[in-house]
Amino acid sequence: MSILLILFIQFFILSLTSFGGVSASMSEMYRLFVVSLHLIDHKKFMELYALSQSAPGPNLLFVVLLGWNLNGLSGAIISLFSMMIPSTVLSIFFDKLMVKYKENSWVKLCKKIFVPITIGLFCASGVVLLKNSIHISTLLVALLTIFLLWRKILSPIWIILGGAILGFIGLV
Amino acid sequence: MKAESEEKIIEQITLLELFVTFSQLSLCGFGGVGPWIYRFIVEKKQWLSAAEFTELLSLGQVLPGANVTNFAGMFGYRVKGISGAICAILGLLFFPFFIVIAIGIFYERHGQVAQVQGALRGILSVSAGMIVFAGIKLSIEQIKNWNKFYHIILIFLTLFSVIILKLPLPITVLLVFFTGLFLDRVEFK
Numbered sequence: 569m570s571i572l573l574i575l576f577i578q579f580f581i582l583s584l585t586s587f588g589g590v591s592a593s594m595s596e597m598y599r600l601f602v603v604s605l606h607l608i609d610h611k612k613f614m615e616l617y618a619l620s621q622s623a624p625g626p627n628l629l630f631v632v633l634l635g636w637n638l639n640g641l642s643g644a645i646i647s648l649f650s651m652m653i654p655s656t657v658l659s660i661f662f663d664k665l666m667v668k669y670k671e672n673s674w675v676k677l678c679k680k681i682f683v684p685i686t687i688g689l690f691c692a693s694g695v696v697l698l699k700n701s702i703h704i705s706t707l708l709v710a711l712l713t714i715f716l717l718w719r720k721i722l723s724p725i726w727i728i729l730g731g732a733i734l735g736f737i738g739l740v
Numbered sequence: 741m742k743a744e745s746e747e748k749i750i751e752q753i754t755l756l757e758l759f760v761t762f763s764q765l766s767l768c769g770f771g772g773v774g775p776w777i778y779r780f781i782v783e784k785k786q787w788l789s790a791a792e793f794t795e796l797l798s799l800g801q802v803l804p805g806a807n808v809t810n811f812a813g814m815f816g817y818r819v820k821g822i823s824g825a826i827c828a829i830l831g832l833l834f835f836p837f838f839i840v841i842a843i844g845i846f847y848e849r850h851g852q853v854a855q856v857q858g859a860l861r862g863i864l865s866v867s868a869g870m871i872v873f874a875g876i877k878l879s880i881e882q883i884k885n886w887n888k889f890y891h892i893i894l895i896f897l898t899l900f901s902v903i904i905l906k907l908p909l910p911i912t913v914l915l916v917f918f919t920g921l922f923l924d925r926v927e928f929k
Contacts (some may be wrong), residue, residue, distance in 0.1 A: 622843065626836070
């Protein structure tokens with residue numbers, strides 16, 4: 569099966585199941601591309617993820633790097649559109665519906681269920697990232713990040729920069 | 741019911757403004773565009789009130805896919821239908837698309853240096869923290885609506901399914917969804 573077709577299908581499915589966005593479904597992308605399909609090795613996957621975090625814009629752009637890595641520009645574009653379009657179309661559709669159905673108990677139930685899924689997926693992504701490098705320094709930086717964000721001491725861009733610098737000078 | 745004032749404001753936003761504003765806020769968003777959307781759309785441009793914004797964002801929590809991109813699509817569509825949605829999303833993604841690829845190419849050529857590798861490790865650690873924090877924040881936001889038992893089971897089931905069972909995500913989603921329905925029945929019967 570051609571790479572482009574694989575990218576199209578997998579990201580299409582991901583678009584409809586990524587509750588919590590790319591941060592949440594990144595663990596699934598890892599399972600798919602690294603473990604299951606063996607299309608990218610572990611190291612490359614982590615590098616691409618880190619690079620996408622260092623760039624401005626939505627986290628969605630991670631799939632651009634994945635697609636680029638696998639099939640250049642066409643891979644990048646297909647990945648982006650497949651990941652983006654299904655969920656966006658769904659959202660617009662629901663936005664129109666919601667105005668009418670906001671108090672519907674079925675809708676409330678879905679909220680009840682999808683938020684825990686999102687939280688669970690966030691934890692799974694956290695596990696995937698932390699499993700990558702099981703050093704005490706990694707854990708400390710992660711904890712420090714949580715602290716700084718919780719206390720609103722620094723905005724994300726400075727924390728990312730700080731993490732990059734710490735790594736650059738060899739502390740992480 | 742949309743307030744009349746909201747409709748008037750929204751009607752006057754041009755496609756160009758959509759594109760430019762979303763481009764601006766996107767280029768500010770390192771590691772996550774969320775906070776910037778609020779800063780630009782609610783505070784700076786006052787296109788939405790805080791309440792309207794929260795409502796739109798919380799709709800995004802029920803839907804799959806990137807929250808921020810969905811928001812851009814929904815908001816853009818409210819302004820000027822499909823073309824509005826396209827302009828907003830284009831604004832969000834156009835420049836960052838090329839920037840991230842440029843970064844990728846640069847890395848391919850110069851990235852195998854120990855210091856750069858170290859920098860990436862640092863970024864990954866920060867990312868891990870950021871994702872975990874997002875989870876904590878979401879939990880805290882929702883906790884007042886929660887029956888703790890029910891929700892903790894669903895969270896752990898998701899985690900278990902993904903990390904231990906390594907099930908494909910669609911299966912995990914279905915599994916947790918139906919477990920949720922079942923638990924809900926059991927509780928409120």
